[in-house]
Amino acid sequence: MRAFFYNINMKQEQDVIVAKRAGFCPxxxxxxxxxxxxxxxxxxxxxxxxxxxxxxxxxxxxxxxxxxxxxxxxxxxxxxxxxxxxxxxxxxxxxxxxxxxxxxxxxxxxPLVKHAQNIIDKFARQGYHTVIVGDADHAEVVGLMGYTQGNGTVVSGPVEARQLPHFDKVNVVSQTTQKETVFYETAEEVKKHADLCQISNTICQPTKERQKETIEFAQSADLVIVVGGRHSANTARLALLCKELAAAVQHVETEDELDPTQILQAKKIFITAGASTPDWVIDRVAERVRHLRHKQTASEE
Ligand code: SF4
Incomplete structure (x- = not known):
């Protein structure tokens, strides 16, 4: 597990924090x-x-x-x-x-996706309609839909859930990388559309921990740098969460896309990354940030 602070000098100690849970999920x-x-x-x-x-x-x-x-x-x-x-x-x-x-x-x-598949399968065999809270086009969700016995619906959140018809029995599950608040708000809405409502929070533990850490550090940072692919859904969701919490957010694929002006102006920087970002890409971004701030500190001394 990653856990480190970059000490640029005594004055700026702990100013640049790299998320413990940045990068590849298990x-x-x-x-x-x-x-x-x-x-x-x-x-x-x-x-x-x-x-x-x-x-x-x-x-x-x-x-x-x-x-x-x-x-x-x-x-x-x-x-x-x-x-x-x-x-x-x-x-x-x-x-x-x-x-x-x-x-x-x-x-x-x-195995955590398998766990979600098994829960859907179990209830679908008992006649439950499945509501998946997630992105209908995402490969994981497409796979999960295959376990619903042809009796499933995908909704992106509570607003879409309002359009659902009435069900006798419904099982609400989540894409494993779903935001927890979105899942529970949606489940509350689905409850209104069913006589019997089973709520199965299938957000995986690594995602929960990543979200918890992001909320804790992003809200006290002046700048959050989210490292990860432009086509990665989980990185995009992480960047969105950070935008709700921090004053400024940069979503970059590599260190070459960093905006040096914001990096030099920010007092506290939090660096995090999507589940599909390798450690060496995160390290290069953190190293560039450290280098830029070190250069500035040296020129001021
Ligand atoms: S995000 Fe969670 S469920 Fe999805 S692959 Fe990673 S550990 Fe597994």
Missing amino acids: GVKRAIEKVLELEAAGKRPVYTIGPLIHNKQVTDMLCAKQITAIDSPRQAADKSGVLVIRAHGITPQFQQEIESCGMAVVDATC
């Missing part, structure tokens, strides 16, 4: 380690079903090792390769298709 880390292990063991080529992670720097590194993303087993040019199901998981129907295609399959679905 599910993403596990999936990346799995593909790298397979590649190192000579099980080539390695195909992932969809991009393993929405981070250009990691995708480039994987491409260099000929670990490539495909949408379906039919696109695999070399059938002697290995197919890897990514941390987000897939629908059971798609899983069956993959497992019967004749290629070796490694399932790297995050």
Whole structure:
């Protein structure tokens, strides 16, 4: 676990804080380690079903090792390769298709996503309608919908939940990276639309801890720097949360996108990152921030 303060000088001690929980979540880390292990063991080529992670720097590194993303087993040019199901998981129907295609399959679905799938499956089999609080286009949510027995709806929040019809029995679950307040506000709204309402908070523990840490540090910072891919949904959500809490927020993919003016003006800076951002990208951003502020301090002395 990361935990460090950059001491620029005695006066500015603890002015730049890097989040303990910045970077890869355990599910993403596990999936990346799995593909790298397979590649190192000579099980080539390695195909992932969809991009393993929405981070250009990691995708480039994987491409260099000929670990490539495909949408379906039919696109695999070399059938002697290995197919890897990514941390987000897939629908059971798609899983069956993959497992019967004749290629070796490694399932790297995050156990915490599996937990959400199992809860949906259990209640759906008992006739519950499933309401998923999340982003309908996100791969994890598409996978979760596959467990609803064709009896599920995705809503992004309480406003959309107001449009729901009445249900006899409903099970409310969340995308694992959902904001906790959004989930509970939505669940309260869904309750009004059902005789029986089961509330299953499936936000994963690493996400809860990341949100808690972000709230604690972002609200006392003058500037928050969120590091992560532009196409990463969890990084975008983290940046949004920070914008509600801090005076200024910079969302950057690499250190080259930092705005030095804000960095020099801010007294307290909090650096955090999405679950798909590798440590070395965060370290480079933190190092650039430290360097810029050190240069300024040196010129003032
Ligand atoms: S965000 Fe949570 S549930 Fe999703 S892959 Fe990471 S650890 Fe697993």
